[in-house]
Amino acid sequence: MxxxxxxxxxxxxxxxxxxxxxxxxxxxxxxxxxxxxxxxxxxxxxxxxxxxLSNIEFETFVCVFSLEQQSYIRTLFKPSKKEIRQILKKFK
Structure with a gap:
């Protein structure tokens, strides 16, 4: 008090x-x-x-960026099931 x-x-x-x-x-x-x-x-x-986008359109869209940016974009916007599990583990 x-x-x-x-x-x-x-x-x-x-x-x-x-x-x-x-x-x-x-x-x-x-x-x-x-x-x-x-x-x-x-x-x-x-x-x-x-x-x-379809997978082919997505790959065409991503190929414009550098390899590091491509990796980041793929992880952020089209994560694999394994990456989704890893992301969810961080928040549990």
Whole structure:
């Protein structure tokens, strides 16, 4: 439990400063949430696009990227059953 004897009341000056800091933090938080929402929307759109491709179309799509990027894309968007099991183990 807090010791109420040690608390200092807000003055006009420090209330103004605390409100300003809170507003800045709120704006930063809103920007971060908007960025995450935008990123997830893009990721889901890409996922839907890749799911609509046949295996041949997928391989054609992936061949444009470097080998490292191809590996990442395959793991992220078209994981094998073994890779799915490994991913699920991490979250259990």
């Amino acid at each position: 807090a010791n109420t004897e040690n608390l200092k009341p807000f003055t006009k000056l420090n209330a103004k400063e605390m409100g300003r800091r809170g507003g800045i933090a709120s704006g930063k938080s809103r920007k971060e949430k908007a960025y995450i929402k935008h990123s997830l929307t893009l990721l889901l759109n890409i996922q839907n696009y890749i799911n609509s």
